[in-house]
Amino acid sequence: MSDTTLGTSGTGSPDGASLYDRDHPAPIIEPPRQRTAKSPGTRARGNFEMYGWLFMRLSGIVLVVLVIGHLLIQLVLDGGVSKIGFAFVAGRWASPWWQAWDLGMLWLAMLHGTNGLRTVVDDYAERPGTRMWLKGLLYTATVFTILLGTLVIFTFDPNIR
Amino acid sequence: MATPTMDKVEAEASASPYITVTFRIRRFNPEVSAEASWEDFRLEIDPKERVLDGLHKIKWELDGTLTFRRSCAHGICGSDAMRINGKNRLACKTLIKDIGPEKPITVEPIKGLAVHKDLIVDMEPFFQSYREVMPFLVTSGNEPTRERLQSAKDRERFDDTTKCILCAACTSSCPVFWNDGQYFGPAAIVNAHRFIFDSRDEAGDQRLEILGGQDGVWRCRTTFNCTDACPRGIEVTKAIQEVKRALITRRF
Numbered sequence: 001m002s003d004t005t006l007g008t009s010g011t012g013s014p015d016g017a018s019l020y021d022r023d024h025p026a027p028i029i030e031p032p033r034q035r036t037a038k039s040p041g042t043r044a045r046g047n048f049e050m051y052g053w054l055f056m057r058l059s060g061i062v063l064v065v066l067v068i069g070h071l072l073i074q075l076v077l078d079g080g081v082s083k084i085g086f087a088f089v090a091g092r093w094a095s096p097w098w099q100a101w102d103l104g105m106l107w108l109a110m111l112h113g114t115n116g117l118r119t120v121v122d123d124y125a126e127r128p129g130t131r132m133w134l135k136g137l138l139y140t141a142t143v144f145t146i147l148l149g150t151l152v153i154f155t156f157d158p159n160i161r
Numbered sequence: 162m163a164t165p166t167m168d169k170v171e172a173e174a175s176a177s178p179y180i181t182v183t184f185r186i187r188r189f190n191p192e193v194s195a196e197a198s199w200e201d202f203r204l205e206i207d208p209k210e211r212v213l214d215g216l217h218k219i220k221w222e223l224d225g226t227l228t229f230r231r232s233c234a235h236g237i238c239g240s241d242a243m244r245i246n247g248k249n250r251l252a253c254k255t256l257i258k259d260i261g262p263e264k265p266i267t268v269e270p271i272k273g274l275a276v277h278k279d280l281i282v283d284m285e286p287f288f289q290s291y292r293e294v295m296p297f298l299v300t301s302g303n304e305p306t307r308e309r310l311q312s313a314k315d316r317e318r319f320d321d322t323t324k325c326i327l328c329a330a331c332t333s334s335c336p337v338f339w340n341d342g343q344y345f346g347p348a349a350i351v352n353a354h355r356f357i358f359d360s361r362d363e364a365g366d367q368r369l370e371i372l373g374g375q376d377g378v379w380r381c382r383t384t385f386n387c388t389d390a391c392p393r394g395i396e397v398t399k400a401i402q403e404v405k406r407a408l409i410t411r412r413f
Contacts, residue, residue, distance in 0.1 A: 018193055026195035028275045028283075034342040035286035044375035050408055053379045122380070124340050 032126040052115055059108045066105045090158035099153055106149045114142040179205045182257060183265035184215055186227065189276050197276065201265065208258035212245055212266065216252060229280040236392060239328030243280050244269040249330040249390040271333035273342065287329050290345045294353035294371055299364035315360040322355040322400050324393040331387035331397050343376045347387035347397045350378055354400040357407060366411075373408045381405075 020026045075081050092098040117138050125131040181203055189197035202219045213234055220227045229252075232238040236254040243252055245268055246260050252268075260266060274282035300309075325348065332338055332346035353372055357365040372378050378401055387397035 020192055022192050025191035030275050031273050031342055032340055035289055045370060049375055049379035050373055123337055
């Protein structure tokens with residue numbers, strides 16, 4: 001019976017003497033965002049997370065129909081991708097039905113993706129500052145894209161030069 | 162010229178149940194080094210023994226500084242949950258022959274909790290979450306003079322979640338908990354489930370309120386790590402989903 005030590009074990013300094021002893025133990029390695037005695041006070045209640053979770057499920061179902069329909073029309077049916085041009089888009093957006101379709105797709109896809117990324121940030125970003133900045137960037141990009149897309153769908157002018 | 166006695170001794174020696182197993186243990190001692198490191202121990206052991214027996218053998222015969230928790234050693238107290246070959250298990254319920262003793266058996270502390278020494282972690286954050294879901298019977302009115310009766314069907318409703326031994330194998334196998342210790346974790350939800358679905362209890366709404374918040378059940382990603390890890394075979398993910406369903410049906 002024997003034991004072999006793998007890698008560097010124990011001693012913290014090169015001359016063999018440890019930096020740490022009984023009276024000066026090394027710091028404990030804390031896991032990210034560990035719960036402390038103060039945590040319960042800052043616990044957020046409310047139903048926002050539930051509505052967020054429900055929205056993901058419902059918007060997901062609607063998006064399957066909207067996106068697959070969109071892809072079929074744009075890329076497969078009636079000549080496929082070669083038919084797409086300014087005239088094709090202009091013709092489609094002349095109809096309120098396709099305006100509503102694209103508007104719904106824009107809003108649902110953006111909010112679905114944003115909510116998904118928000119949970120990813122919540123899951124993986126450890127420092128409060130990082131979380132704040134990442135979410136700020138995310139929400140800014142979302143608001144910008146949604147507003148710009150909505151503006152284009154409603155103010156699209158087929159006679160533009 | 163072998164005598165019958167010698168034959169018997171030789172036969173016994175050749176049919177020895179012992180094999181050589183390597184235990185690769187994650188060691189950490191803050192009084193020696195700030196870094197955790199792997200250490201190998203080779204020992205002769207019967208493969209029908211448990212991982213805990215191997216750890217005992219190391220502690221008693223090879224290296225007395227090896228530190229780990231264990232109390233009953235029979236899968237009831239929930240003290241010796243650890244990460245064995247990359248999976249959370251109870252050392253006292255894991256037979257060496259079942260986890261491939263030809264290769265080194267890795268033993269680590271459970272993840273997501275601060276390691277104090279070797280395999281010992283700080284369980285306080287885990288128990289704090291447990292306390293927050295109020296894991297006790299809450300009733301109103303006068304206390305009955307005899308026991309609170311319940312039909313077999315009502316008891317069956319939460320039977321699965323009564324089996325929890327609070328070993329933290331589920332919570333410390335959850336990837337959300339690894340990255341964000343604020344999440345309640347599967348074990349707290351399981352113990353809330355045990356009272357939320359108890360027909361005698363009256364604080365179900367309060368518990369749902371707690372678990373419906375920012376760090377509650379909605380952070381579950383249904384990876385089923387907890388169900389895989391549970392040494393008691395509790396369907397943990399199913400219990401979490403049932404709490405989610407209760408939260409939704411309460412609203413709509």
